[in-house]
Amino acid sequence: MAKSIVSRILDIDIRWVNLVVIIGLVLPLLVPITLPLVVNQSTIQFKKYIDAVPSGGLIIWQNSVSLSLYGDVEAPDLTTWKYILQRPVKIIIVSFSADGPSSQKNIMAWPGADPNDYGKKYGIDWVWIGYIPGDEPAVAAFTKNLKVSGTDYSGTPLDQLDMMKNLHDANDVSLVIASQASLDVASWTIRQWYSSYSRNIVFVHFSSDMPSLMPYYPVMLKAYLSGSGGAAELDVLTGQFGIGSKLVQSVSLVLLMSIVFIVVTNIAEWISHTHKIEVKA
Amino acid sequence: MSLLNTALTWLSVMFTLMVLSFLYKENPLFRFAEFTAVGAGAGLWFVTGAWSIYNGAITQLGKNPLLIVPILLGILFFTVFTKWPWASRYPIALLVGAGVGVAARSAVEADFLGQITSTMVPLVKAGDAFASLNNILILVGTVCTVLYFFFMREQKGAFGILTKVGRVFMMVAFASGFGSAILSGIQLMVPRIQFLLKDWLHIMS
Numbered sequence: 219m220a221k222s223i224v225s226r227i228l229d230i231d232i233r234w235v236n237l238v239v240i241i242g243l244v245l246p247l248l249v250p251i252t253l254p255l256v257v258n259q260s261t262i263q264f265k266k267y268i269d270a271v272p273s274g275g276l277i278i279w280q281n282s283v284s285l286s287l288y289g290d291v292e293a294p295d296l297t298t299w300k301y302i303l304q305r306p307v308k309i310i311i312v313s314f315s316a317d318g319p320s321s322q323k324n325i326m327a328w329p330g331a332d333p334n335d336y337g338k339k340y341g342i343d344w345v346w347i348g349y350i351p352g353d354e355p356a357v358a359a360f361t362k363n364l365k366v367s368g369t370d371y372s373g374t375p376l377d378q379l380d381m382m383k384n385l386h387d388a389n390d391v392s393l394v395i396a397s398q399a400s401l402d403v404a405s406w407t408i409r410q411w412y413s414s415y416s417r418n419i420v421f422v423h424f425s426s427d428m429p430s431l432m433p434y435y436p437v438m439l440k441a442y443l444s445g446s447g448g449a450a451e452l453d454v455l456t457g458q459f460g461i462g463s464k465l466v467q468s469v470s471l472v473l474l475m476s477i478v479f480i481v482v483t484n485i486a487e488w489i490s491h492t493h494k495i496e497v498k499a
Numbered sequence: 500m501s502l503l504n505t506a507l508t509w510l511s512v513m514f515t516l517m518v519l520s521f522l523y524k525e526n527p528l529f530r531f532a533e534f535t536a537v538g539a540g541a542g543l544w545f546v547t548g549a550w551s552i553y554n555g556a557i558t559q560l561g562k563n564p565l566l567i568v569p570i571l572l573g574i575l576f577f578t579v580f581t582k583w584p585w586a587s588r589y590p591i592a593l594l595v596g597a598g599v600g601v602a603a604r605s606a607v608e609a610d611f612l613g614q615i616t617s618t619m620v621p622l623v624k625a626g627d628a629f630a631s632l633n634n635i636l637i638l639v640g641t642v643c644t645v646l647y648f649f650f651m652r653e654q655k656g657a658f659g660i661l662t663k664v665g666r667v668f669m670m671v672a673f674a675s676g677f678g679s680a681i682l683s684g685i686q687l688m689v690p691r692i693q694f695l696l697k698d699w700l701h702i703m704s
Contacts, residue, residue, distance in 0.1 A: 244696065247692065247693055289688075293690075317547070320547075351551050369555065373558065408609045409602060409610075410605060413604075473682065
């Protein structure tokens, strides 16, 4: 009997597991369930750093998210973007990956994510520089001269924009919010903004990479948000009910299912070894 | 919804379903979607790069004639397809040199000193037992893991126990990375499912 159960578990067609995962993803989106959500210390710090930017202070919104991994970063990106638009701050949007501007366009296409909706005027409250090619040397050049690209995303000379007239280098920046899905861009950001200018940096980052970034936290990387969980936590803190809050239930349910799969199959594997049960695959 | 939006939604749905069909088995539709994504990505990079050169250099030549230098260096890359491929080494040398120089300037601080500073935490935090435990784990984990890579002594006796502890911490770190990879996969999938339910089937509010 036990042998039969163990061999059945280990011989199961992976497509059944895929089907169960899909059902686990779909169900909470159709029938809202409420799984508990704990707000991380890092998310609290993340909000505190944004709130600490003084009125009229400058935030660098460094959106270098690759479109192929956009799904993971979209929710925290959108929640953060909407939150900083509510703050009385000035924003420069810049990208150091070629598809960063496309990710930014997607974010700004969401309802309630257009700076105009918050009374922010282009050239006075916010400027979109677009993509600056050149990888880490480009980040270094930008920290040294915020007008290094010469023109904004639509080709307007930066000297003609009121907001840029009194901005020179990294010393004029209050906070860097770097959104990316690559460890390379993350390390360029830390090396150039923190090591060279000791600027406060917070990340919206691809969740798979977060363990690799932990050595930078909390000295160089002050706080971070990752995935829909991070977005949902910021939603809780800011009193919004955004995309993160909707998606996190699906993610939590499937993670619970994954844990069950991993534990059950490992126990079955262990029993099959100790009892020398033969399995097909 | 405009006709264009409807067409784009259906196109997006088609490609999403083609990719998801891999969950059943590998098939030509999945491969078509995969190759299309790679091609579209390469196209996007090319257009964005070309636009950056046009916007940031060519249109600015009148104001700053010195921009001709990086433009010419960029053109030298294409000599790799000619009888003078050696000429492409000059811009490559410049890029590598500048890249390494810029990174090296800050790498000691960010990747070495800063990370050591991150481990210098108070071991006992009054009134916060969990934070104290965390800080002790950071210290023990860092020291034992570094000792594991200390090859001047055989890993046995008391030293061997410490390196084994280091190995356990590394295993936990690998598990954390694996767990995060599962999490990312799910997080990439959820918005696609949401798109299908909301924008295509209209069964989600």
